[in-house]
Amino acid sequence: MFSEKDFERLWFLYKTEGEPNGVSINSFCIGNNIPYTAFYDWFKKTQKKVVPVEVEGIPEELVQASNGEQDVTKEKPKRISPNKGNIMV
Template sequence: MYSYNDFERLFLRYKLEGIPAGISIEKFCMSNQVPYNLFSKWYKDTQKKIVPVQVLGVTSLF
């Protein structure tokens, strides 16, 4: 079974190796013997927990 850390490491490796080489995430998963459907589920589940924030200005509380 794959853990959260396994998928996180795979995704980091994909960003460092796969994207620059122009390889799709699906092919990258296959070449690393990771079922894409499990990676995809992990990615969707973790992205729901992360909320992008953009700070335009900071006001003083005092």
């Protein structure tokens, strides 16, 4: 039986070593003696918790709605960050 930590380590190793080299997750699991079906069940169960989100600028609706009240883009400069953020759901 594989633990949560085993699957977490496998996922980390795959993202750092397997994926950049073009190895499929199925082949990576087989190479590490872990049944893909067990890994897939763990992945489906745990990966629903975090959703990657990329935010760029202000939505047009907010810019148009705020034109009458105040110009939002002039008061607060748009923050540009090299890192993408995640939102926990």
